[in-house]
Amino acid sequence: MDETYHFEEKSERAEGREAMDDIDAFEARMRGDAPARKAAPSASAANAKENKPKPSNGKKGADYVSAAVKAPKMTEAQQDAADARSAVADLAKFEQRVG
Secondary structure, eight states, X not given: OTTTOOOSSHHHHHHHHHHHHHHHHHHHHHHTSSOOOOOOOOHXXXXXXXXXXOOTTOXXXXXXXXXXXXXXXXXXXXXXXXXXXXXHHXXXXXXXXXX
């Protein structure tokens, strides 16, 4: 390893050795020579649980969903008008590209 890698500080050498050991352990697990090790829970996983957003109203599940603000329902005439506006806008785009 010393021939390929050059480490300036002792900490870099330790990090390099740790990386090489991790690679060797991984290759051994792939060959079936060593049992798979369990990964230690990381600090970010613990923080993720702590930072989980909570519903502001304290409701859970179906109650939370049913209490959610819903978009106002459009009448059939309003829906037809919106569809017509969309069709005209699409036609105008097409005419701009072609004509």
